[in-house]
Amino acid sequence: MHARYLEDISSSDDYSETDFDLLLLFSRHVKADIDLKLLVKGYKETLNTMLRQMYGERTGNPSESDKEEIDLDGEKSSDILRAFYDIGWGIHLLAESDVSNIIQAIRWKSDDFQSFYNEDTTLKNYKLETDFFKIEAKDPNDKENFPKNSSGMITVMALLPNDINYSCLQLKAYIKVGQTWNFVEASLKEKSVTFQTVKIDAFCIVSNPIKEQVHISPDGCKYVSKTDKRIQIEFPPGTVEKEDLICLHVVPVDKQILRRKYEERSKKGEAILAISDCLYTTGDKHLKKKVQVKLPLNDIGKSNKSDEDYVCRLFRQNTNGEFTLTDTVVNVDENNTAVFETDKISGTSVSMIGKEELKKGPVVISGNIEEMHGFKSICKVVFFVSDVTSVGLTVLLACIEKSKMQAFRHICEEMGFHLYKNWTSKDLVFKPQNKINITLKGCFSLPRFSTRKRLDLTFLPYSSENFTRFEVEIKPKIDQDVYGILLLTKDQEIVDEIMFNTQRTKEYSHGSSFKGKKKPDQKTGLPVKKTVSRGKSFVNRKPTSSICQYSxxxxxxxxxxxxxxxxxxxxxxxxxxxxxxxxxxxxxxxxxxxxxxxxxxxxxxxxxxxx
Structure with a gap:
């Protein structure tokens, strides 16, 4: 109405003094209205700035890339006060206030998980990137109080523990709800992933390589990876006779293993200073000419291209999974990128390797490269015992990466277990999720009251613990049968055999600091008595007789x-x-x-x- 009145009097050639007064009053009103809008806008900007600062303080990471966009005028105005709150183990929940006092993330204890876990064929197609975690309310009455957004979804953010290039991987959350496991899409932001779900009891993060398609023309073309623009392939004219299609994907290197291997070296030149991610293709069997490949090198920050003790070499993975040395010439440009020509792209990886390292032989070198790419791990099976008597004992059997052995031993000793020093397995090469079956022989057997129907152990490389615990009875079948035997098999092949002399119990009878006492409850600190009932035959069994003299x-x-x-x-x-x-x-x-x-x-x- 004001606008129409202003238009009428401004178009008129003559207007009265009253009209002039009204026009002046109107202009003052409009100015006040504009000032009010500017003031409100200023308040909004100030409030948004304060909220962003509060968000950064709550998450402990004030970087712009980790903040959720909050706009009073946008669709997310209902989530204006939401932020990610840490509930333990690098796991965060999106909520309006701190929920760490009512909800917690717990690393799934290995023996509990091992007894529950059944080999999942769908999970075999994925690589585990984290341990398994439970998400639960500290008070069972708060089970329904999980923070949800306006769509009824729980938003979870998990930090990724490894130093690898996650951008070339498709990440998913493997979620347990009740007795059912499902995959949920997850989004990557720097070193963390975020996903949403209606309900959640437990989860882990898994990955698959992102596959890209490349159309090759007879006139040639250039491929630049979408996930890492430093990865490039130049296809010259005549590479293919007719238009062809190939798929490429990258398996990244774990730089933590690269650094550890370097630190474990015994002398100069006996290590790998830098290594590229491994490039794989399908459909490149018909290349008529060599193509130029560029792969960026991941180094430990100490590489020196002029160092005479190290040389750059191309390795190619064969059908058996082993990396073999090729005679291909490799150059390194100013961007620390390996450049080489080849007519076989798949399975290629470049290493800046020490001359002393090359003397170790193809098996050792291939093993190191495979370990850095996560294809396998060097492990040992170790045997711990506790509560050893003449009629039974508690066994803790673990499959641990060699680099984690010392730390794991301290964990077991805190639980009251002692390492059986007379037996440790040889170095074993295991792929992720390898399953070890355990068979009791000799004078070892499962107690009749045991709920365990099977004894096995699944190796999970990114788990800080891989162990299972169980009780065994000592039940000699013949007088001289004083050895308890644990037979370890994988894919029906014998991995190793543990022989425990049941006559030497004195070395282990004090393995537990609570032996003969009431063990305190972990939550209350009060002593509690074990409620496990043993059968009469188990309790009244006589000690194993000593080895007799033979004629x-x-x-x-x-x-x-x-x-x-x-x-x-x-x-x-x-x-x-x-x-x-x-x-x-x-x-x-x-x-x-x-x-x-x-x-x-x-x-x-x-x-x-x-x-």
Whole structure:
């Protein structure tokens, strides 16, 4: 109305003094209205600035890239006071106020998880990037008080623990709700992932390489990776006879392992200073010409291209998964990018490797490169015991990466377990999610009251713990059977065999600081009594009898030979059968036929005695 009145009097050639007064009054009103709008806008900007600062303080990360866009005039005005709050283990929930006092993230205890976990075939197609975590209310009554947005979704942010290039990976959250596991899409922002779900009991983050398609023309083309623009391939004219399509993906390097390997070196030139991510393709079998490939090098910050102790070499992964050295010439440009030409792209990785490292041989070098790319890990199976008596004991069996052995031993000692020093496995090479089956033999057996139906152990490389605990009874089948045996198998092949002498319990009877006492409850600190009831036959069982003295006739029986075979180690068995004039051909045939076990030792001794 004011606008129409202003238009009427301004278009008129003559207007009265009253009209002039009204026009003056109107202009003052408009000015006041404009000033009010400017004032409100200023308040909005100030409030938004304050909210952003508050958000940065609450999350502990004030960087702009980690802040949620908050705008009073936008659609997210209902979430104006929401921020991410840490609930433990680098996991955050989006909420209007701090929820860490009512909701917590707990790393899923290994033996609890191991007894629950069933091998999931769908998960085998993914790589685990984090440990498994439970999300739960501290008070069961607050179970329904999970913070949700206006759409009824819980927003979770998890920090990624490893130093790798996550931009080339498709990340997902593997979520447990009740007894069901499902995949949920997750978004990457620097070193954290965010996902939304209606409900959540537990989760972990998994990944798959992002695959890109490249159309190759007979006239040539240039490929620049969308995930890392430093990765480039130049296809010259004539590379293909007709238009072709290939798929490419990248498997990144874990720079933490690269640095650890460098720090473990014993002398200069005995390490890998820098290594590229590994490039894979499908459909590149028909390339007619060599293409130029550029792969950026990941280094430890100490690489020196002029260092005479190190050379740049191209490795290619074969069908067996091993990286073999090629004779391809590799140059490194000013951007620390490896440049080379090849007609076989798939499985290529460049290493700036020490000359002393090259002397270690292809198996060792390939193992180091495979470990850096996460294809396998070097582990040991270790055996801990607690509450050892003449009638039973508690076993803790763990599969641990060699680099984590010392820290894990301290964890076990705090739980009252002691390392069985007489046995530690050889170095084992395991792929992620390898499953180890455990079979009890000798005088070991599961108690009748045990709820465990199977004994196994799944190796998860990014878990700080990989162990399972269980109780065993000592139940000798014959007088001289004093050894408890744990047979470890993987894919029906024997990995190793643990032999525990049940007569030497004094070394381990004080393994637990609470033995013979009431162990305090972890929450209240008050002593509680174990409620596990043992069967009458278990409680009243007599201690295992000591090894008796044998006559010559007893020794020559199968039981006697078996008892001797269990006492002698592999080296002593070999020396013994050689002294009994057993031929090397016979020894090799038996060792090839029967894997390393007490049965192999028995067959060697029995064959040597029967000659």
């Amino acid at each position: 010559e006739n007893d020794f020559l029986t199968e039981k006697g030979v078996l008892a001797v075979a269990k006492v002698l180690n592999a080296e002593k068995i070999f020396e013994t059968v050689l002294h009994l004039d057993m031929k090397r051909v016979q020894i090799d045939q038996i060792c090839e036929k029967i894997p390393n076990s007490s049965r192999q030792s028995f067959e060697l001794l029995q064959t040597a005695l029967d000659q």
